[in-house]
Amino acid sequence: MSVALANPGVLTDRAERLGAPAYFELLMNLTRREVRGRYSQSLFGIGWAIAQPLATMAVFTLVFSRLGQIPSGGVPYPIFAYAALVPWFFFSNSVSSGTLSLVTYRNIVTKTYFPREIVPLAQVCSRLIDFSAAAALYTVLMAYYGIALGRWAAMAPLFFVLLVLFTVAVTMTTSAVNVFYRDVNPVVQIALQLWLYLTPVAYPLSAVPARFRLLFVVNPLTAIVEGFRASIVFNRPPDWSLVSISSAIILVLFIAAFTMFKYMDKYFADVI
Amino acid sequence: MPASVRLDRVSKRYRAGRSRTFVDLIGSRIDSVRGQSRDVQSASRGRVDSTIWALRDVDLEVAQGAALGIIGRNGAGKTTLLKLISRVTWPTSGTVRVAGHVVSLIELGAGFHPELTGRENVYLGAGLFGLRRREIDRCFDDIVQFADVERLIDTPMKRYSSGLYARLGFSVAIFSRPDVVLVDEVLAVGDAAFRRRALEALRRLIGEGKTVLFISHDMWNVRRLCDQIVWMEDGRVRAQGPAGEVAERYLNEVNLAALENRATALQSHRGGTGEVRYTDVDLVDDVGRPTSMIEPGDSLVVRAGYRAEHPVPNPVFRIAIVDVDTGLVVSTATSKAAALPDRIDGGGLVECRFPRLPLRPRQYVLRLSIADQHDLGSYDVVTAGPRFAVRGGGRGVDGLADEDDGLVSLPFEFAHRAAAVSVNPR
Numbered sequence: 001m002s003v004a005l006a007n008p009g010v011l012t013d014r015a016e017r018l019g020a021p022a023y024f025e026l027l028m029n030l031t032r033r034e035v036r037g038r039y040s041q042s043l044f045g046i047g048w049a050i051a052q053p054l055a056t057m058a059v060f061t062l063v064f065s066r067l068g069q070i071p072s073g074g075v076p077y078p079i080f081a082y083a084a085l086v087p088w089f090f091f092s093n094s095v096s097s098g099t100l101s102l103v104t105y106r107n108i109v110t111k112t113y114f115p116r117e118i119v120p121l122a123q124v125c126s127r128l129i130d131f132s133a134a135a136a137l138y139t140v141l142m143a144y145y146g147i148a149l150g151r152w153a154a155m156a157p158l159f160f161v162l163l164v165l166f167t168v169a170v171t172m173t174t175s176a177v178n179v180f181y182r183d184v185n186p187v188v189q190i191a192l193q194l195w196l197y198l199t200p201v202a203y204p205l206s207a208v209p210a211r212f213r214l215l216f217v218v219n220p221l222t223a224i225v226e227g228f229r230a231s232i233v234f235n236r237p238p239d240w241s242l243v244s245i246s247s248a249i250i251l252v253l254f255i256a257a258f259t260m261f262k263y264m265d266k267y268f269a270d271v272i
Numbered sequence: 273m274p275a276s277v278r279l280d281r282v283s284k285r286y287r288a289g290r291s292r293t294f295v296d297l298i299g300s301r302i303d304s305v306r307g308q309s310r311d312v313q314s315a316s317r318g319r320v321d322s323t324i325w326a327l328r329d330v331d332l333e334v335a336q337g338a339a340l341g342i343i344g345r346n347g348a349g350k351t352t353l354l355k356l357i358s359r360v361t362w363p364t365s366g367t368v369r370v371a372g373h374v375v376s377l378i379e380l381g382a383g384f385h386p387e388l389t390g391r392e393n394v395y396l397g398a399g400l401f402g403l404r405r406r407e408i409d410r411c412f413d414d415i416v417q418f419a420d421v422e423r424l425i426d427t428p429m430k431r432y433s434s435g436l437y438a439r440l441g442f443s444v445a446i447f448s449r450p451d452v453v454l455v456d457e458v459l460a461v462g463d464a465a466f467r468r469r470a471l472e473a474l475r476r477l478i479g480e481g482k483t484v485l486f487i488s489h490d491m492w493n494v495r496r497l498c499d500q501i502v503w504m505e506d507g508r509v510r511a512q513g514p515a516g517e518v519a520e521r522y523l524n525e526v527n528l529a530a531l532e533n534r535a536t537a538l539q540s541h542r543g544g545t546g547e548v549r550y551t552d553v554d555l556v557d558d559v560g561r562p563t564s565m566i567e568p569g570d571s572l573v574v575r576a577g578y579r580a581e582h583p584v585p586n587p588v589f590r591i592a593i594v595d596v597d598t599g600l601v602v603s604t605a606t607s608k609a610a611a612l613p614d615r616i617d618g619g620g621l622v623e624c625r626f627p628r629l630p631l632r633p634r635q636y637v638l639r640l641s642i643a644d645q646h647d648l649g650s651y652d653v654v655t656a657g658p659r660f661a662v663r664g665g666g667r668g669v670d671g672l673a674d675e676d677d678g679l680v681s682l683p684f685e686f687a688h689r690a691a692a693v694s695v696n697p698r
Contacts, residue, residue: 007372008276008372008373008451009274009336009371011278011369011370011371012369013370018373018402022402026400026402029396029400030396032396033392036388036392037385037387037388040387040428107379110355110360111376111378111379112360112383112400112401113359113376114400269360270361
């Protein structure tokens with residue numbers, strides 16, 4: 001039997017009528033639908049999830065390392081870039097498709113009730129598959145370059161959690177506002193392009209001049225990307241002050257995004 | 273019976289027109305500075321907030337296990353009502369309360385993904401209705417069997433026909449163990465056999481004590497399924513009561529409204545060579561008064577004027593009565609009546625009298641044609657002639673059978689004989 005919150009004998013005006021397990025299963029279903037939809041009828045399938053960071057890594061290596069002489073802190077530049085590109089593309093792709101998700105799913109949003117956050121969350125979850133595939137390739141790259149994980153690699157899960165929380169917060173905000181103003185989508189697409197270069201993905205944070213530092217500190221992706229690198233590439237402790245500032249920002253953003261989403265979702269079906 | 277759905281003073285407002293853009297917002301500022309904010313043009317440009325009340329102060333209570341039909345014209349607020357109950361949307365004011373798990377069949381198969389197979393979509397769709405994987409495992413075969421899609425269950429749904437798509441959608445919904453089922457005109461899809469099974473399935477749910485709210489424009493289906501009807505009009509409840517009574521009142525009014533604008537009936541949908549044309553068609557009663565609304569069992573005379581461009585031998589005048597929903601009821605032709613001269617020329621008048629017309633209360637339309645003597649070609653075809661309606665009042669035709677269903681009242685007799693020997697159980 002499913003865990004039903006709603007008793008058939010009692011009138012209630014609350015919207016959620018089923019327990020969390022049923023909605024979790026729905027999230028998994030929509031995630032599966034998203035992944036299957038994306039890779040069905042494609043020869044290369046999940047391989048595309050790896051191709052994107054890999055190709056960008058190759059271009060970055062040429063442009064920034066060979067031509068631009070960007071320092072990579074003593075490790076091969078491809079590893080240095082790839083370790084940051086994987087979390088970056090997780091964030092970027094989630095936000096990019098997540099922004100449109102509620103509008104794309106207007107069919108079910110206007111026809112049946114379920115907690116609306118499941119739709120953008122499914123987008124983020126579906127990108128976790130891509131993330132895992134790309135991360136698996138990272139281990140291959142490490143073996144190729146002969147780099148081993150150290151004990152600081154144990155910090156990586158922290159940055160993973162921060163990454164997911166931040167991605168969810170941004171995706172929920174952009175997807176909800178995009179229901180009301182479709183301008184959000186083009187703005188997001190442009191912002192993501194610029195954001196990549198304002199985050200230390202292609203270069204280390206240490207290469208950023210001091211007068212621009214504040215801009216990088218308030219960008220939570222800086223701490224996340226630098227943190228991933230410190231833990232799995234350089235095997236050293238992260239910049240704790242940077243991590244604590246970003247954690248605080250992410251936490252506040254997450255709570256604000258969720259609150260705002262739940263306030264706005266009552267109007268989705270009317271304006272979508 | 274305890275209530276299963278209750279609405280207290282519920283109102284719902286929508287913003288009308290297209291959504292406003294930044295340019296509109298600036299435009300409305302300019303307009304208001306220039307003092308033009310109220311003219312029609314700036315409203316149509318979206319520069320003024322205009323709103324529509326889809327529902328106004330609706331009170332409604334539906335008991336558990338009841339079947340409630342919701343009828344009314346397009347835009348009366350029927351679908352908004354269901355959307356509020358299903359929690360897809362929220363009321364502007366008032367409270368909507370529901371007991372138990374709601375499943376809405378507002379659009380069948382809305383959650384399906386065309387790239388996924390039928391099997392995968394059953395899990396996806398039933399999940400959307402709140403069913404867990406284990407539960408779907410249990411009733412999976414029933415769902416597939418009911419939808420009758422066994423052969424295609426592992427085929428991507430983009431290869432399904434739209435009828436098949438809807439069938440699987442309906443099947444998933446009714447097996448999702450709902451307490452309250454919302455049905456919005458979805459039985460219009462699918463073939464007749466599936467429609468019948470769908471109605472039976474809904475009736476079974478009602479029998480199990482589930483509550484069903486049913487929107488349909490087909491009064492026949494509404495009356496077969498529901499014991500109570502709510503008649504919505506302009507966002508308010510116009511009437512509520514026993515199904516038969518409210519449906520008759522509604523149909524009478526719809527029919528009357530439709531009959532009022534029949535002036536141009538002969539101008540549209542004309543066919544034929546035009547050598548002979550109907551010039552005017554009137555419906556009159558036995559004493560010659562124009563009529564368009566008759567009682568069951570009244571007589572009806574169709575008086576059709578014609579004009580022939582040149583002499584035409586032995587034309588065949590046909591006059592048929594067509595039921596607006598279900599099709600041809602009766603067809604008559606002059607060739608059989610043989611009341612016509614061998615050839616016609618110029619103008620004339622044909623009259624067809626239906627004495628004691630035993631039609632059930634519905635709306636009918638006349639179809640007229642003039643064919644040549646061998647019935648090979650048509651001089652004139654009027655597919656949608658004048659309309660008339662038979663008033664509902666439950667009186668029926670004296671001496672004739674008058675069940676609720678069906679198109680006509682006919683004489684019939686039952687007989688009964690006890691079997692002399694036990695019936696062969698074969």
